[in-house]
Amino acid sequence: LINMGSDESLGQIEVEQFAGDVTVANSNVEYLSIDQRYGDIDIANTLFDRGDLKTGVGNISIQFKREDSVRLTAKTRLREISLIGIANGDPGVTALMDTTWPGQELELQQWDGDARISIETGIGEILLEFIEP
Numbered sequence: 001l002i003n004m005g006s007d008e009s010l011g012q013i014e015v016e017q018f019a020g021d022v023t024v025a026n027s028n029v030e031y032l033s034i035d036q037r038y039g040d041i042d043i044a045n046t047l048f049d050r051g052d053l054k055t056g057v058g059n060i061s062i063q064f065k066r067e068d069s070v071r072l073t074a075k076t077r078l079r080e081i082s083l084i085g086i087a088n089g090d091p092g093v094t095a096l097m098d099t100t101w102p103g104q105e106l107e108l109q110q111w112d113g114d115a116r117i118s119i120e121t122g123i124g125e126i127l128l129e130f131i132e133p
Contacts, residue, residue, distance in 0.1 A: 009028045009029065009030050010027060010028065010029045010030070011029070011030050011031070012029070012030060012031040012032075012033075013029050013031070013032050013033070014031075014033040014034075015033065015034045015035070015036070016035050016036070017035075017036045017037075017039070018036065018037050018038065019036070019037060019038040019039055020036070020038075020039045021039045021040045021041070021042070021058075022034050022036065022039065022040075022041050022042070023041075023042045023043075023044075024042070024043045024044075024046050025042075025043075025044045025045055025046060026044075026045050026046065027045075027046045027047075028046070028047045028048075029046065029047070029048040029049075029051075030048065030049050030050070031048070031049065031050045031051070032046075032048045032050070032051040032052075032053070033051070033052045033053075034052070034053045034054065034055075035052070035054045036054070036055050036056070036058070037055070037056040037057065038055070038056060038057045038058060039055060039057075039058045040055070040058045040059045040060070040061070040124075041053050041055055041058065041059075041060045041061070042060075042061045042062075043061070043062040043063065044061075044062075044063045045063065047068070047115075048115060048117070049114070049115055049116075050115065050116050050117070051115070051116075051117040051118065051119075052117075052118045053117070053118070053119045053120070054118075054119075054120045054121070055120075055121050055122070055124060056121075056122045056123070057121075057122060057123045057124060058121060058123075058124045059121065059124045059125045059126070059127070060074075060119055060121050060124065060125075060126045060127070061126075061127040061129070062117075062119070062127070062128055062129070063129045063130075063131060064110075064128065064129070064130050064131070065130070065131060065132075065133050066085065066086070066130050066131065066132050066133065067111075067133060068110065068111075068115065068130075069110065069111040069112045069113060069114040069115060070108070070109070070110050070111070070113060070114070070115040070117060071108070071109045071110075071113030071114075071115065071116050071117070072106075072107075072108050072109075072115075072116070072117040072118070072119060072128075073105070073106070073107050073108075073117075073118050073119070074104075074105065074106040074108070074119040074120070074126050074128065075103065075104075075105045075106075075119070075120045075121075076103040076104050076105075076120075076121050076122075076123075076124065076125065076126055077102070077103040077121070077122045077123065078102045078103055078122065078123045078124075079102070079103065079104075079121070079123065079124055079125045079126075080103075080104050080125055080126075081097065081104045081105075081106045081125070081126045081127075081128070082125065082126070082127045082128070083095065083097075083106070083108075083128050083130075084127070084128070084129040084130065085129055085130035085131055085132075086110065086130040092110055092111045093108070093109070093110050094107075094108070094109045095107070095108045095109075096108075106126075106128075108128070110130070
């Protein structure tokens with residue numbers, strides 16, 4: 001669990017592990033890299049400029065604010081991607097979903113796309129939730 005509760009940027013966080021869940025909450029990070037074989041990744045109330053999030057078997061859940069400027073690619077090899085709180089065509093949002101059964105791929109940009117994030121799970125679901133501040 002990484003929970004800094006600070007507006008000050010932490011710089012770079014890199015997590016590499018074989019198994020286990022990773023939770024990042026209430027943080028501000030320039031670069032966030034998580035690479036693991038087994039386990040869930042949960043990101044809540046966290047700003048980051050760049051991110052690479054990858055798990056072989058596990059779910060990935062990220063909570064964004066509706067005003068965050070983000071560009072992301074998400075890919076599952078088996079299971080699906082869920083978007084909550086925004087849709088393609090909303091003000092400032094472009095979202096292109098491609099179902100490559102049994103998985104899915106998503107390219108999403110909200111506003112200018114300042115934060116660049118890559119998300120991938122082999123077997124698992126990806127939940128991207130955009131909340132009002």
